[in-house]
Amino acid sequence: xxxxxxxxxxxxxxxxxxxxxxxxxxxxxxxxxxxxxxxxxxxxxxxxxxxxxxxxxxxxxxxxxxxxxxxxxxxxxxxxxxxxxxxxxxxxxxxxxxxxxxxxxxxxxxxxxxxxxxxxxxxxxxxxxxxxxxxxxxxxxxxxxxxxxx
Amino acid sequence: xxxxxxxxxxxxxxxxxxxxxxxxxxxxxxxxxxxxxxxxxxxxxxxxxxxxxxxxxxxxxxxxxxxxxxxxxxxxxxxxxxxxxxxxxxxxxxxxxxxxxxxxx
Numbered sequence: 001x002x003x004x005x006x007x008x009x010x011x012x013x014x015x016x017x018x019x020x021x022x023x024x025x026x027x028x029x030x031x032x033x034x035x036x037x038x039x040x041x042x043x044x045x046x047x048x049x050x051x052x053x054x055x056x057x058x059x060x061x062x063x064x065x066x067x068x069x070x071x072x073x074x075x076x077x078x079x080x081x082x083x084x085x086x087x088x089x090x091x092x093x094x095x096x097x098x099x100x101x102x103x104x105x106x107x108x109x110x111x112x113x114x115x116x117x118x119x120x121x122x123x124x125x126x127x128x129x130x131x132x133x134x135x136x137x138x139x140x141x142x143x144x145x146x147x148x149x150x
Numbered sequence: 151x152x153x154x155x156x157x158x159x160x161x162x163x164x165x166x167x168x169x170x171x172x173x174x175x176x177x178x179x180x181x182x183x184x185x186x187x188x189x190x191x192x193x194x195x196x197x198x199x200x201x202x203x204x205x206x207x208x209x210x211x212x213x214x215x216x217x218x219x220x221x222x223x224x225x226x227x228x229x230x231x232x233x234x235x236x237x238x239x240x241x242x243x244x245x246x247x248x249x250x251x252x253x254x255x
Binding site: 030031032033034035036037045047069071073077078116118120122123124125126127128129131132133 | 189191192193194196197198199200201202203204205206207208237238251252253254255
């Protein structure tokens with residue numbers, strides 16, 4: 001069974017994050033909420049999201065825009081340190097991915113789309129902790145009707 | 151003493167429910183009190199990702215134990231040798247107790 005383009009992209013992105021941020025735990029396709037009291041943090045969760053297809057860009061090919069998100073979780077000793085840790089982790093993720101092109105045929109450059117940040121309220125978490133959700137997209141090209149790796 | 155005051159005092163005095171603590175408004179002196187602790191854990195509304203789960207730390211303190219002080223953010227509660235900063239406080243409708251949301255470092 002050939003590898004779908006989407007899976008190839010997500011695997012490459014996961015490998016890139018692991019290589020660029022070796023001290024940060026990374027999980028793919030996690031469904032359970034992250035327990036910020038007990039789990040080792042900082043932590044990243046990589047998830048594939050939407051994808052758009054354009055069959056008009058090039059005869060015989062489909063140009064895809066593959067969406068993916070990277071959620072980051074931090075815990076710190078103070079509210080300010082948690083805010084700062086969120087900024088540092090987010091910036092590190094953007095530095096690792098934005099403008100990067102995987103060395104994989106058919107996959108193009110990753111682009112930053114935006115991010116949301118949240119420090120948990122004190123009545124939600126007694127420990128200073130928070131998360132961000134960074135959204136990215138990646139270009140991919142495949143033969144019409146065959147969204148697999150060549 | 152009203153029935154509610156008596157009930158509150160009995161709950162805090164019960165060693166299975168209440169624990170000793172100290173309360174102060176820095177740099178003031180510590181005032182001995184008893185608190186009932188709870189640690190509610192819940193799923194937090196996420197940003198569209200998998201979300202998170204965390205717990206808060208809440209102490210209920212009898213208003214009479216801390217006399218004229220009305221707890222507010224920045225006050226401190228000493229529990230089992232650990233100082234917790236008060237992040238939020240809410241008085242019950244009868245004015246008999248305070249619900250303190252505490253921070254942990």
